[in-house]
Amino acid sequence: MDKTANLEAIVAAHSGREGPLLPILNDIQGAFGCVDEDAKRYLAGALNLSRAEVHGVVSFYHDYKSKPAKLPVLKLCRAEACQARGCDALAADIAAAAKGKCEIETVYCLGLCSVGPNAMIEQTVHARLDGPTLTKLIEAL
Amino acid sequence: MRIAISDDALALACGADAVAKAMAQAAPDADIIRVSSWGMHWLEPLVEVDGVGYGPATVDDVAAILDGSSSLNIGRIPDHPFIAKQQRLTFARAGITQPLDLEDYQATDGWLGLAKARELGPDAIIETVTESGLRGRGGAGFPAGIKWKTVADTKGPKKYIVCNADEGDSGTFADRMLMEGDPYCLIEGMAIAGLAVGADKGYIYVRSEYPHAIAKLNAAIQASADIVAPFDIEVRVGAGAYVCGEETSLLESLEGKRGEVRAKPPLPALEGLFGKPTVVNNVLTLAAVPYILANGAKAYADYGMGRSRGTMPIQLAGNLKYGGLFETAFGITLGELVNDIGGGTQSGRPVKAVQVGGPLGAYHPPGDFHLPFDYEAFTAADGLIGHGGIVVFDETADMLSQAHFAMEFCAAESCGKCTPCRLGSVRGMEVLDRIKAGGRAAADPVEILPQMHNAPKQGRSIDDELSLISDLCETMKFGSLCALGGFTPYPVMSAIEHWPEDFGARADMVKENL
Ligand SMILES: Cc1cc2nc3c(=O)[nH]c(=O)nc-3n(C[C@H](O)[C@H](O)[C@H](O)COP(=O)(O)O)c2cc1C
Ligand code: SF4
Ligand code: FES
Numbered sequence: 001m002d003k004t005a006n007l008e009a010i011v012a013a014h015s016g017r018e019g020p021l022l023p024i025l026n027d028i029q030g031a032f033g034c035v036d037e038d039a040k041r042y043l044a045g046a047l048n049l050s051r052a053e054v055h056g057v058v059s060f061y062h063d064y065k066s067k068p069a070k071l072p073v074l075k076l077c078r079a080e081a082c083q084a085r086g087c088d089a090l091a092a093d094i095a096a097a098a099k100g101k102c103e104i105e106t107v108y109c110l111g112l113c114s115v116g117p118n119a120m121i122e123q124t125v126h127a128r129l130d131g132p133t134l135t136k137l138i139e140a141l
Numbered sequence: 142m143r144i145a146i147s148d149d150a151l152a153l154a155c156g157a158d159a160v161a162k163a164m165a166q167a168a169p170d171a172d173i174i175r176v177s178s179w180g181m182h183w184l185e186p187l188v189e190v191d192g193v194g195y196g197p198a199t200v201d202d203v204a205a206i207l208d209g210s211s212s213l214n215i216g217r218i219p220d221h222p223f224i225a226k227q228q229r230l231t232f233a234r235a236g237i238t239q240p241l242d243l244e245d246y247q248a249t250d251g252w253l254g255l256a257k258a259r260e261l262g263p264d265a266i267i268e269t270v271t272e273s274g275l276r277g278r279g280g281a282g283f284p285a286g287i288k289w290k291t292v293a294d295t296k297g298p299k300k301y302i303v304c305n306a307d308e309g310d311s312g313t314f315a316d317r318m319l320m321e322g323d324p325y326c327l328i329e330g331m332a333i334a335g336l337a338v339g340a341d342k343g344y345i346y347v348r349s350e351y352p353h354a355i356a357k358l359n360a361a362i363q364a365s366a367d368i369v370a371p372f373d374i375e376v377r378v379g380a381g382a383y384v385c386g387e388e389t390s391l392l393e394s395l396e397g398k399r400g401e402v403r404a405k406p407p408l409p410a411l412e413g414l415f416g417k418p419t420v421v422n423n424v425l426t427l428a429a430v431p432y433i434l435a436n437g438a439k440a441y442a443d444y445g446m447g448r449s450r451g452t453m454p455i456q457l458a459g460n461l462k463y464g465g466l467f468e469t470a471f472g473i474t475l476g477e478l479v480n481d482i483g484g485g486t487q488s489g490r491p492v493k494a495v496q497v498g499g500p501l502g503a504y505h506p507p508g509d510f511h512l513p514f515d516y517e518a519f520t521a522a523d524g525l526i527g528h529g530g531i532v533v534f535d536e537t538a539d540m541l542s543q544a545h546f547a548m549e550f551c552a553a554e555s556c557g558k559c560t561p562c563r564l565g566s567v568r569g570m571e572v573l574d575r576i577k578a579g580g581r582a583a584a585d586p587v588e589i590l591p592q593m594h595n596a597p598k599q600g601r602s603i604d605d606e607l608s609l610i611s612d613l614c615e616t617m618k619f620g621s622l623c624a625l626g627g628f629t630p631y632p633v634m635s636a637i638e639h640w641p642e643d644f645g646a647r648a649d650m651v652k653e654n655l
Contacts, residue, residue, distance in 0.1 A: 021397030114464025
């Protein structure tokens with residue numbers, strides 16, 4: 001399926017919804033790994049919004065990227081409860097291992113705050129991480 | 142043989158799937174079921190074999206667990222002190238039922254509250270919720286019954302129930318555990334709210350960081366659609382913005398807009414989602430309602446102290462030996478929670494600071510351990526209980542870094558609508574950076590320009606910087622539109638007040654500047 005047909009299908013899937021923009025953007029981010037200029041232009045036309053409005057929404061939310069990630073994404077929690085369990089030192093420990101293997105993103109809390117440091121790789125969650133365990137996970141990517 | 146293992150995201154993150162798989166291979170005749178989590182997180186993956194618990198289990202422990210010789214044996218789980226000491230009303234099914242099993246739900250008093258609500262009708266439902274003393278569990282502690290009454294009394298053809306499941310606070314996971322572990326309880330609570338105010342549509346706004354909760358909710362909504370009809374529920378997924386937990390920002394986001402906070406009035410109860418009267422409640426608020434309807438207002442209100450009635454699912458997190466979910470009546474002290482229940486720090490070092498109420502909550506020193514868990518008591522101590530998260534730090538914590546992080550978080554998550562928050566947070570980081578560097582000997586090149594009439598013409602000492610940041614915090618506190626900018630001063634100022642030595646400041650100087 002070409003890109004426009006794909007966008008059409010995503011928009012059509014949400015046609016019955018009230019306030020459909022976020023569900024649509026979530027699906028676009030999921031399907032393409034980003035919400036790029038083409039997608040924004042298409043959505044403005046399809047939903048009868050200005051491009052500025054669509055851009056304003058897309059740029060507000062951390063989850064929407066302008067380019068797809070080249071490598072697998074590792075989301076490392078850097079919020080307080082994980083800080084108290086050593087996530088800052090962990091981030092430094094794995095920096096070298098991550099090079100060329102994955103992109104490290106910061107998230108603030110994964111809701112696993114009693115067993116940190118925690119990370120999410122794609123949709124799987126990992127807890128009780130330390131340098132060696134996380135390095136092993138990265139090497140397996 | 143009945144073997145129960147949780148499939149909650151936290152158990153999965155600790156390796157529950159691998160253990161379950163190994164169990165199935167080693168005991169092919171056993172009945173292996175996946176249940177919600179008991180909330181004893183240090184013991185996950187917790188394996189329950191015919192009522193006896195073993196944890197934290199790994200694949201290597203499977204054989205010993207099956208023949209009963211494992212040293213991980215904790216005895217009967219309900220008798221474990223961590224569970225036996227709790228008063229579980231909202232989390233009564235935690236660890237016991239299979240989250241999506243309708244028979245399990247029914248067998249554990251499920252849908253009794255909804256049946257009662259249908260019998261009572263709107264006025265009596267609202268009266269019951271008001272009398273129970275239930276207050277919003279999302280942070281602000283507003284009485285739920287009064288909010289519902291406002292929506293019920295507002296005329297309109299269309300009204301909404303919006304469940305706030307954005308749970309962005311670090312140190313909190315009770316919403317997640319409830320959505321994953323007992324989704325029908327939330328659905329029942331929302332349906333009761335719908336009956337009370339005359340709404341037939343509900344939205345659950347869940348943060349995107351919770352894929353397991355989203356999947357469970359969607360499955361549960363589908364399976365229970367006929368039971369709650371004509372009430373209809375839809376899950377909406379956020380997109381990684383902390384501020385969308387603020388109720389008006391959440392409504393903007395649901396409408397498909399930037400999550401910018403709205404000025405109040407109008408209250409969402411009068412003009413909420415798409416301008417229609419809307420109840421916005423936290424997951425835990427709504428999930429407390431089925432118990433209240435089924436057992437009566439008094440049964441709930443008998444728990445608690447002062448104006449904080451009922452129970453609170455408290456979340457023990459950070460550097461604690463026994464972290465997890467502890468639901469108990471209001472009134473338990475902070476010290477009991479940290480030392481007696483939580484077992485002190487995991488690292489074994491002394492406790493330095495405890496942040497209560499998420500990233501916008503104050504840092505408390507052990508000197509505050511006498512404080513009872515109660516909305517008013519924490520407000521009086523310049524803190525807040527928020528969504529009930531407790532994050533413990535040991536003596537290695539640097540409170541200047543924690544204060545800096547509070548400002549950094551505010552800057553990263555600010556919706557940008559008002560200046561004290563959008564700019565103040567960045568200026569706050571800069572001031573704290575300068576304090577870290579020990580003050581500034583020379584004047585700032587911009588500040589010495591002739592047109593900068595009010596700026597100092599020489600360098601600033603740490604004490605000057607501290608008075609600057611308390612000024613800034615004052616401005617943020619009183620000049621911000623919502624609590625993101627308005628409450629960020631709590632963690633910052635509490636850190637300076639209680640640990641001035643981390644800021645290179647003399648304690649008496651700090652007291653003067655505060
Ligand atoms: C920055 C900010 C973030 C918030 N995040 C949440 C949240 O994640 N979940 C929540 O229930 N309430 C959150 N709140 C509180 C909501 O604005 C609102 O008070 C609450 O949803 C009302 O429900 P309740 O009365 O049941 O607590 C937040 C408030 C602010 C200012
Ligand atoms: S305080 Fe911050 S988050 Fe709240 S409305 Fe103002 S800019 Fe937005
Ligand atoms: S703070 Fe890291 S998971 Fe909550």
